[in-house]
Amino acid sequence: MEKSPAEDPRQAGKTEQQGAEDNAPKSGERPDQGKAPAPDHYRSDPNRTHVHAHIPAPDVANAKYLNPILAQPPEALTGLKLEGRAKIAAGVTAVIKSMQFSWTEGGVGRGSKALLGLNQKDGFDCSSCAWPDPDEHRSVAEFCENGAKATASDADDKAAGPEFFAKHSLAELSRMTDRDQNNAGRLTHPMVKRPGDNHYSRISWPDAFQIIADNLNALDSPDEAVFYTSGKVPNEPAFLFQLFVREFGTNNLPDCSNMCHESSGSALSPTLGLGKGSVTLNDIHDAEVILVIGQNPGTNHPRMLSALQKAKRNGAKIISVNPLIEAGLNHFKNPQDFMNPLRALGALMGDGTQITDVFLQVRVDGDMALLRGIMKHLFEAEDLNPGQVVDRKFIDEFTVGFDSFEQNIRNTSWEEIEEISGISRAQLLEAANLIAHKQKIITCWAMGVTQQRQGVQTIQEIVNLQLMKGAIGKPGAGTCPVRGHSNVQGDRTMGIWERMPKPFMEALEKEFHFTPPTKDGFDVVEAIKAMRLGHTKVYFSLGGNLLAAGPDTEMIAEAMRRQKLTVFVGTKLNRGHLVTGETSLLLPTFAHVDIDMQKSGHQMTSCENSMGIVSQNKGILVPLAGDQLSEVAIICGMAITTLGDKTKTDWVAMTENYDVIRDHIARVIPGFEDFNEKLRKPGGFYLPNGPRERKFTTADGKAHFTTTTLEKYQIEPDQLILMTVRSHDQFNTTIYEYNDRYRGIHGERRVLFMNQADMDERGIKAKDLIDITSHFQGEERRVEKFVAVPYDIPKGNVSAYFPEANPLVPISSVAKISNTPTSKYVVVTVVPTAVNNDVRIKDREKMMAE
Numbered sequence: 001m002e003k004s005p006a007e008d009p010r011q012a013g014k015t016e017q018q019g020a021e022d023n024a025p026k027s028g029e030r031p032d033q034g035k036a037p038a039p040d041h042y043r044s045d046p047n048r049t050h051v052h053a054h055i056p057a058p059d060v061a062n063a064k065y066l067n068p069i070l071a072q073p074p075e076a077l078t079g080l081k082l083e084g085r086a087k088i089a090a091g092v093t094a095v096i097k098s099m100q101f102s103w104t105e106g107g108v109g110r111g112s113k114a115l116l117g118l119n120q121k122d123g124f125d126c127s128s129c130a131w132p133d134p135d136e137h138r139s140v141a142e143f144c145e146n147g148a149k150a151t152a153s154d155a156d157d158k159a160a161g162p163e164f165f166a167k168h169s170l171a172e173l174s175r176m177t178d179r180d181q182n183n184a185g186r187l188t189h190p191m192v193k194r195p196g197d198n199h200y201s202r203i204s205w206p207d208a209f210q211i212i213a214d215n216l217n218a219l220d221s222p223d224e225a226v227f228y229t230s231g232k233v234p235n236e237p238a239f240l241f242q243l244f245v246r247e248f249g250t251n252n253l254p255d256c257s258n259m260c261h262e263s264s265g266s267a268l269s270p271t272l273g274l275g276k277g278s279v280t281l282n283d284i285h286d287a288e289v290i291l292v293i294g295q296n297p298g299t300n301h302p303r304m305l306s307a308l309q310k311a312k313r314n315g316a317k318i319i320s321v322n323p324l325i326e327a328g329l330n331h332f333k334n335p336q337d338f339m340n341p342l343r344a345l346g347a348l349m350g351d352g353t354q355i356t357d358v359f360l361q362v363r364v365d366g367d368m369a370l371l372r373g374i375m376k377h378l379f380e381a382e383d384l385n386p387g388q389v390v391d392r393k394f395i396d397e398f399t400v401g402f403d404s405f406e407q408n409i410r411n412t413s414w415e416e417i418e419e420i421s422g423i424s425r426a427q428l429l430e431a432a433n434l435i436a437h438k439q440k441i442i443t444c445w446a447m448g449v450t451q452q453r454q455g456v457q458t459i460q461e462i463v464n465l466q467l468m469k470g471a472i473g474k475p476g477a478g479t480c481p482v483r484g485h486s487n488v489q490g491d492r493t494m495g496i497w498e499r500m501p502k503p504f505m506e507a508l509e510k511e512f513h514f515t516p517p518t519k520d521g522f523d524v525v526e527a528i529k530a531m532r533l534g535h536t537k538v539y540f541s542l543g544g545n546l547l548a549a550g551p552d553t554e555m556i557a558e559a560m561r562r563q564k565l566t567v568f569v570g571t572k573l574n575r576g577h578l579v580t581g582e583t584s585l586l587l588p589t590f591a592h593v594d595i596d597m598q599k600s601g602h603q604m605t606s607c608e609n610s611m612g613i614v615s616q617n618k619g620i621l622v623p624l625a626g627d628q629l630s631e632v633a634i635i636c637g638m639a640i641t642t643l644g645d646k647t648k649t650d651w652v653a654m655t656e657n658y659d660v661i662r663d664h665i666a667r668v669i670p671g672f673e674d675f676n677e678k679l680r681k682p683g684g685f686y687l688p689n690g691p692r693e694r695k696f697t698t699a700d701g702k703a704h705f706t707t708t709t710l711e712k713y714q715i716e717p718d719q720l721i722l723m724t725v726r727s728h729d730q731f732n733t734t735i736y737e738y739n740d741r742y743r744g745i746h747g748e749r750r751v752l753f754m755n756q757a758d759m760d761e762r763g764i765k766a767k768d769l770i771d772i773t774s775h776f777q778g779e780e781r782r783v784e785k786f787v788a789v790p791y792d793i794p795k796g797n798v799s800a801y802f803p804e805a806n807p808l809v810p811i812s813s814v815a816k817i818s819n820t821p822t823s824k825y826v827v828v829t830v831v832p833t834a835v836n837n838d839v840r841i842k843d844r845e846k847m848m849a850e
Contacts (some may be wrong), residue, residue: 077750131304159188244635289438363421461708474694550806614686669807728743772786775827786804809823
């Protein structure tokens, strides 16, 4: 092995030394994970005190009259066309859409080159979801439709430079749709909005860094600054970002994990000892039963369908749990099959692979009761077949807390289970029968579970199910939280968290010779409240779009406007860049697809996927002409200017050669020993994972059953439960188009999916305009001018897209323990728009008079 490029700069970015052989694990084998303990930054303190200050609900409906810069997407409708719900995901349509979008955004040559390097072992990592790439052979087209859209958006050959911002004021830009903002082009130059300005204008990098330094150093306390991170940020800049923030003196590091899988980490750490999943991609292929709960892989993680298809062909049974019947949970046509002569005709003419064997159309927030029903059936089956259903040997050797858990499940009544879940005892028996005599079981879940009020407790019931079956720590079995953005799991591993454990802080202190702050920082919800209350003065965002991703949109907007300085690092324009503090900086950076050239050569970064594999990310496209800097260079430039003589860290060396960063990481974070060498192996390397080997790193070394409390919530007769979802033509907060073809929606996003009976009771017809009001602790938030769409959704439940519906999510409505906003449980009422016209006019007249 050659020397680390940190020692020999000539090796920077090189991958030639990785060799031709590929020793990746084959199906059924366990990957080599090394001997270091697993990094675990998800330990949860159930007694932690959150910021509970009450802040009055913002005037959501009238905000568009109060502020010229819109925080919410404009209400103008774009032309709804309804079609029937699709029954098949992907297929030739997905291929056509992928190519069409790629060539439109970046041109045929640039777009095609980007796709050919996407998710390849010597290419760059997809900037959208964190689904893992195959260990073995990778197709020449190792991407899905949404990955192609994300890559094409990054490869955009249009520029949103100084001329664009000179032409359009912030108010004008805010009246664009979110799609049109994204399609304006790549950001190319650092820009500033000074106090009183209504435009961004060009600024030099040194001047931008000086503005940041002056504002940070003028604070009365480092805790008056908030530093937010997107899950798209690779490991190396994420590590540097938390290092700078802690050298500056605060742990205020909220990130997108707080809003998505924080509930997963909060449930998994105390039960299994690691806040991450325990399975590999090969385990999915080998499973006998797979439960997919609160997840829509056809839209959110389309490449997962290929893994489920392979599992089905190997004989697996799949149980899907979701309030909506999604196309990806129905049938799947694998686009890769079109390149296989033996399967091409079937892929073109047939219905594809049936994914789901048992579909349970659960009520929103009913998953916990559903899981209890399945486990209650399993205990009854064990009574009839002693020793054949429950894995007593595993339980006795590896777990604690079983007796209390068992009694809790047995004592839960069938009436309660059926009422809360909306699923009959007979349907639950059908699912339980698939599980009863199987050992290789995997449960997958996403934000449909984590964003419930009892999201943490629901995931603990998932763990209970896996443990009672002994279905963890062996091939084909385990837990699978399916993460969202490309490096959202890696960012947490790198230290992006407001409550990092003591061993990490001690290692950071030893490596960089400073004393990290010990006071816990703000998570997302706490940060928004602190900003809104005027407790902070600087907000810095490394990627992302908190305004559109977070709850209570107008609350976030009010919080941003109270800051002295807002700083946004990004690749393309989004609405969050327009709602600013007194001064605001918009700083352009590279995307995953861009070539990053520094003094030592072509640099690469790394990302950690949902299954704990760290692999390289090396851009292949020449960036657009302009004055962009890499995320690493931006962070280091800010650190040098802000910290000055107070830092002993060599920020210049890390800017010039990213292998220097990785050598630091190797000495700070367990599992990253020999980071530079391991990253240059084809496909990267697996991080240690205790539960995968039945090594549970809890305090007592055992896996823990949990005795949870099943709570029933009462709502008024006219109230409904709303959950927010994404459309097929978006990823996270980025909107690519106005369509959601799998659900039959074309040309519109301001829609509310409703059960036909609920519409009839309210006198609402298809395509009627409606207003939606959320209710929480006596306060109301109202959005206007949505379109009612009849849909197959449980009675009493409705669904709408985010970010359009986010203004309805109250800032203080959060999941227990994790403090995650409850975007999957919002109490609402729905009325035809005409009903409130008089009331709304009077409200506006009163407001304008005041």
